[in-house]
Amino acid sequence: MVVRAGLDLLNEVGLEQLTLRRLATELKIQAPTLYWHFKSKEELVDAMATLVLAEGAAGLVPVKGASDWAVWVRTFGMGLREALLKYRDGARMVAGSRLTDTVYMETTERVGQRLVEAGFSVRQAVVLLSTVYTFTVSFVIEEQAVFPRPGERSAAYDLEARRAKLDAKRFPLSRQSGGVLFDRFEQRYRESLGLIVRGAESEG
Template identity: 70%
Template sequence: MKVNPELIVRAGLTLLNEIGLEQLTLRRLAMDLNIQAPTLYWHFKSKEQLIDAMATLILAEGVPALLPRKKSADWRSWATTFGHGLRQILLHYRDGARVVAGSRLTDTTYMEATERIGTRLIEAGFSTRNAVVLLSTVYTFTVSFVLEEQAVFPTRGQRSPAYNLAERNARLDPEKFPLMRQSATILFDRFDQRYKESLKLILGGAAETRIP
């Protein structure tokens, strides 16, 4: 079987969804591809290199989700679409946020999209610095949000036993931790709702820095 880097990366993403990032190794991927490990090492010298390539493909193929359909949309729509689109891209893959977090991109496809978004923010009255800070804030918040979300739901729709809300609250004294007991469903359930609320708060603060 003749392999190339793209085929390896796509196979890596398929395997990622099956077994998760911890169990993903170059040797296991070589077995799935029915090739010898040295053949795989010829293209990727380490798991880190493979993850960089996987993260690059995840973001590059998700670019359409980062941009609003109407290019005339206001700055809030551009920023909101970027955040919601990024979250859905990461959730599409098991451990997607862990793969992308801290990875070094190997091409500029994703950056071409953020260049367009940043330019639109500047046109809407943000300084270059504030446009970059806003985009990076939405990015880092979204990645960290999905990291937590995928810890609670490693497989979409299937809650980890470690996040049993009833057991969590049973360990908390209701007189000492009334707020923490009420926070359980807010923090570890209904992630869609909390993400929307959180992003709205971020954009509300960003609006204060915009020059009309």
């Protein structure tokens, strides 16, 4: 109940403004009562991140159990991105957190085993999955900076204002890159994930 309330508060105020004291107020309990469960904001964030990944775990594997390892990797990446986007600052919250249970790990174990069955060494499987994981978290951190809430673009990422600041002669490519870098994130994510998968194929 406390962790769920923490995620609700995260959606309202963002990661910086999330505090144990503020959460206690939302729950209508005394702060010391909450400190009995979580000694610090870091402990609360660990539990929140664990719940987000656990809830998203089912979406990290193909629904119909596809045999193609590349499908498993793409599903893992896209499912992870979807899970992180469900909450404001979801990627920043998960980055660097420590899991408090093994639900998410049970799913990544399944994906890793599928890669090993497909001929990857354990090291290759770990490197590939960790690459997808790290890229996805970083990607969504940037995505959520541009769109703190779904469909609400931050004024700091106004594409026309960015374009107007760049001299056409000195930065012709940069002027055209705004729409690629700061819009249509799902399309760019799929393209980027495809590059990672194709890189893994060439290493196999």
